[in-house]
Amino acid sequence: MSADPAKVLPMNARSKPKIVAKGVQKNFGSVVAMEDVTLSIQEREFIAIIGPSGCGKSTFLYLIAGFEKPSGGELTLNGKAIRGPGPDRGVVFQEFVLFPWLTVLRNITLGLDIQGVKREEAEERALKWIRLTGLSGFENAYPSTLSGGMKQRVAIARALTYEPEVLLLDEPFGALDVQTKNYMIKDLQNLWQEANRTIVMITHSVTEAVHMADRVVVLSSRPSRVIADVRIDVPHPRDRRNPSMHRYEDEITAILSAEVDKAMSLERQIGLL
Amino acid sequence: MSTIDLASAKPPSEARAIPLLPNIGARSGVIVALLVLWELAARLGWINAFLFPAPSNIAATIWTQSGPDGNPPYAMPMHVLRSMIRLLAGIALAVVIGTVLGVLIGMTRWARTLFQPLISIFMPVPTLAWTPVLLLLTGIDDRTTIIVVFIAAVFEVIYTIVAGIEMMNVKLFWVARSMGASRLQIFLRVIIPAIFPYLITGMRLGTGYAWRALIAAEMLAASSLGLGFMIYDASEYMSTNVIYAGIILIAVLGYLLENVLIGRLEASTTEKWGIQSER
Numbered sequence A: 001m002s003a004d005p006a007k008v009l010p011m012n013a014r015s016k017p018k019i020v021a022k023g024v025q026k027n028f029g030s031v032v033a034m035e036d037v038t039l040s041i042q043e044r045e046f047i048a049i050i051g052p053s054g055c056g057k058s059t060f061l062y063l064i065a066g067f068e069k070p071s072g073g074e075l076t077l078n079g080k081a082i083r084g085p086g087p088d089r090g091v092v093f094q095e096f097v098l099f100p101w102l103t104v105l106r107n108i109t110l111g112l113d114i115q116g117v118k119r120e121e122a123e124e125r126a127l128k129w130i131r132l133t134g135l136s137g138f139e140n141a142y143p144s145t146l147s148g149g150m151k152q153r154v155a156i157a158r159a160l161t162y163e164p165e166v167l168l169l170d171e172p173f174g175a176l177d178v179q180t181k182n183y184m185i186k187d188l189q190n191l192w193q194e195a196n197r198t199i200v201m202i203t204h205s206v207t208e209a210v211h212m213a214d215r216v217v218v219l220s221s222r223p224s225r226v227i228a229d230v231r232i233d234v235p236h237p238r239d240r241r242n243p244s245m246h247r248y249e250d251e252i253t254a255i256l257s258a259e260v261d262k263a264m265s266l267e268r269q270i271g272l273l
Numbered sequence B: 001m002s003t004i005d006l007a008s009a010k011p012p013s014e015a016r017a018i019p020l021l022p023n024i025g026a027r028s029g030v031i032v033a034l035l036v037l038w039e040l041a042a043r044l045g046w047i048n049a050f051l052f053p054a055p056s057n058i059a060a061t062i063w064t065q066s067g068p069d070g071n072p073p074y075a076m077p078m079h080v081l082r083s084m085i086r087l088l089a090g091i092a093l094a095v096v097i098g099t100v101l102g103v104l105i106g107m108t109r110w111a112r113t114l115f116q117p118l119i120s121i122f123m124p125v126p127t128l129a130w131t132p133v134l135l136l137l138t139g140i141d142d143r144t145t146i147i148v149v150f151i152a153a154v155f156e157v158i159y160t161i162v163a164g165i166e167m168m169n170v171k172l173f174w175v176a177r178s179m180g181a182s183r184l185q186i187f188l189r190v191i192i193p194a195i196f197p198y199l200i201t202g203m204r205l206g207t208g209y210a211w212r213a214l215i216a217a218e219m220l221a222a223s224s225l226g227l228g229f230m231i232y233d234a235s236e237y238m239s240t241n242v243i244y245a246g247i248i249l250i251a252v253l254g255y256l257l258e259n260v261l262i263g264r265l266e267a268s269t270t271e272k273w274g275i276q277s278e279r
């Protein structure tokens, strides 16, 4: 596939830092979850974060979302310290977190509804994402009747519908079957290219990260630090068969497995003591 | 000294045992059999028909007292209506005030500090113990019985609401706040529906207590109407038929309140949403 210059846009249109973390630390009681995360995310950048499980990826996302406060260091959005959650950041949780008492449609329109958007307009905007996420026909279903994959799609549609500047996605494709996942990945990429949002996506799939993101950030095991920050210099749309993508995948996989090995052997040593 | 720790409020599932008999058919069969046996026993003179009047006699009393020939005319429906008005008014108060207090206690440190000791002290006090005080404060008046109903139901509502808040997924707040919801929007659109299964449990338990307390309070503090008053009044005249009629009405209405009224509410909310409402 040739690189259509218009579609390479987000990478070149980069301007100023959107989210900046300087020496961010997070403790839960005596547990140090995050030691020193320093990272700068540009406006309209698509960044993937990857790391061993339990290393603090979700925690980092919650800090950006403003649900939790850093125990140390600085975390800014548009140059201002993050004080709490806000509609400028949309979150898709790993465990979906739908409102069980609202239908699919009402879950998705809730954000607009809360912001005072008229019902017809809210529904119109929601229906677009219901279509794109393949939820048509399930508008009036309650979440308890949906499969895990469908719940995840509702969560994605809900965050996209109120059009936040920053999308924070916590393993957003984890519960999807391969086919739906590929559709959703394509849609998310199109969205990002058209709307020029800033996207922070947590994933455990190196392929997914390399395929979608501008940059892949690798976190160490707990307490986490940034151990690699790899720019994926391949124009969009990307082709899985592109050999340079494989080189990136191999590079990141190597870093990640070295980190996991280190953590495991450390754990074993502790176990032996 | 009994201290009740709100933090350790049990989830409502443990608050109620499994029904003793498995299905409605078996249950009504047992009731019908007992009635037939009672009828026979009374008619054949095995038991004292004054102390234990035959069910057919009781039914006849309910029938005549419900019509224009009653004393006073339409006495039964008037007693029932008055008791129901008092009950529903008291329950409504208990649900509104209990929910607000429960949410405050569940979510704020100051409310917990302020109310927890008060609740621990007053919850074990039998509701009827308040009646003399209320009578002095308000006189023989519907307000006394309504407040008794309120007191009987409110602790249960507070208790289950606090448990519901503690079980709530904090991420539901997070989602709402990241959509820019105000405190009031969060209260009405997230907290209330999220604790609804608990609210229903609290209402079901509270209504049971309140119904019993109401009948007793009406015996002490009602001037002319109400099922409790009716029974008390009948005992003065030794009308055992009326006493049993009252007891049967109390049982049937209590059953309808707990199962039909609250059952309906449950079917149109938590059951529809597919969230288990704990029994």
Ligand SMILES: Nc1ncnc2c1ncn2[C@@H]1O[C@H](COP(=O)(O)OP(=O)(O)O)[C@@H](O)[C@H]1O
Pocket: A028, A031, A033, A051, A052, A053, A054, A055, A056, A057, A058, A059, A060, A222
């Ligand atoms: N609210 C919390 N209280 C205590 N420990 C927590 C809390 N949230 C996360 N942790 C701990 O912090 C670490 C990082 O968690 P998390 O961010 O969920 O990891 P990841 O998403 O990378 O798998 C884990 O060890 C987890 O047990």
Ligand SMILES: [Mg+2]
Pocket: A057, A058, A059, A094, A170
């Ligand atoms: Mg996680």
